[in-house]
Amino acid sequence: MNYDYDLFVIGAGSGGLAASKRAASYGAKVAIAEQDLVGGTCVIRGCIPKKLMVYGSRFPQLFRNAAGYGWRVGETELDWEYFVTAIDKEVRRLSQLHIGFLEKAGVELIPHRATLVDPHTIEVGDRKVTANKILIAVGGRPVKPDLPGMEYAITSNEMFHLPAQPKHIAIIGAGYIGVEFASIMRGLGCEVTQIIRRDLILRGFDNDIRTGIQDGMSHYGVKFITNAVAEKVERVAEGLKITLSGGHQPIVADTFLAATGRTPNIDGLGIENAGVEIVPTDVEGPGYTTTPAIAVDDYSQTSQPNIFAVGDCTDKINLTPVAIAEGRAFADTEFGNHRRQMSHENVPSAVFSHPEAATVGLTEAQAKEKYGDAVQTYRARFRPLFHSLTGDDEKTIVKLVVDGNTDKVLGAHMVGEYAAEVIQGIAITIKMGATKKDFDATVGIHPSTAEEFVTLR
Secondary structure, eight states: OOOSEEEEEEOOSHHHHHHHHHHHHTTOOEEEEOSSOTTHHHHHHSHHHHHHHHHHHHHHHHHHHHGGGTOOOOOOOOOHHHHHHHHHHHHHHHHHHHHHHHHHHTOEEEOSOEEEEETTEEEETTEEEEEEEEEEOOOEEEOOOOOTTGGGOBOTTGGGGOSSOOSEEEEEOOSHHHHHHHHHHHHTTOEEEEEOSSSSSSTTSOHHHHHHHHHHHHHTTOEEEOSOOEEEEEEETTEEEEEESTTOOOEEESEEEEOOOEEEOOTTSOHHHHTOOEEOOOOOSSSOOOOOEEOOOTTSBOSSTTEEEOGGGGOSSOOHHHHHHHHHHHHHHHHSSOOOOOOOSSOOEEEOSSSOEEEEEOOHHHHHHHHGGGEEEEEEEEOOTTHHHHOOOOOEEEEEEEETTTOBEEEEEEESTTHHHHHHHHHHHHHTTOBHHHHHTSOOOSSOSGGGGGTOO
16 A cells, blocks of 8 residues: 555654654655644753753852852842743744754654544644554643642643742642752742652652752752642632641742643544553542553554554653654664664663752662662762852762672762763763772772762772
């Protein structure tokens, strides 16, 4: 049968863009459909604008720290409108850049919503097209709990377009999105209250990272209300009144962010028309209405042999570089005569909080569960050299988790300035199977924080 396209991609986010360009480079006729700005969550309302906000939030502390080095910094003030407008302008520039990349690669961009009609037919705009293979790369979306007054809450999507800087922002959610925005808004001078269900933030991360970040955020003025959930939200004269569980007093804030999880963005996609199998997703807490994820095998293939899915809509590891790697592996396998899988082991990640953190490999708890008493840990906690003149009591943590039987490094974790940059390099060594002796035999760069990883004893 003749098809309109060799490959039709639904969703021009990180995974879809990577897959479409790679497939086209092998000579495939490719189209990609996107009803929003091209670039997906990462470019439009995720990694990029978030990191720009992180950069902006760091200046007040730098101004204060400068005094320890003899600099005199006068009165400072944030122009909120300029700040958010500049970020939005950069986002739109990057979106146009991605459109140019598609054109250069020979990929047809269709700026309409696409839905599945059957395993080989897609309805896009006012027409129907056919494709030999279909890739679903529609990403995820934030979800809010179904509680009274949650219509007053915003999600991470709206954080980049607030018309005015909040005076007091309340945040529910202990994941990296809530933690990062709490740090950002506190750095920008807002009063921040973060409400979490347990004692510590960042469930699933190494405990030293969890405590290190939470202690650091508290040090910089983020107020944590632990072992509590929001029960209802009301509009009052002073702002938004948030009633909490566990006997906690209500709080009043002018902005309320629900950072309580994300779910695959497959509503209305027509999955059922194509016979694609779906699986439940896991979003913690009561009151959530979530959509299932698309079930895929190790080669991103769904239950329908010619339909594939990558990225957050599969709910594996919801990170931009993972979606990109999955997309490229799919294209190599299906169009490049190079059958391969994307490995989901030892994927590094970062939390751009204040203090920053990054991690790769197993946590101490995961390692002990898998390897038992043979696990050894090496850890250092210290004030970085930079703060020897500022007087700030900020702490850096570096940690290695090692299998005592083989000497293999199972995980590396860091809390502190430039943690993401440091762990990115260490991730290569762990991916290659480095041992603690390999770390010990490496000469450090002095003075640097990174050298602490090769001097741990």
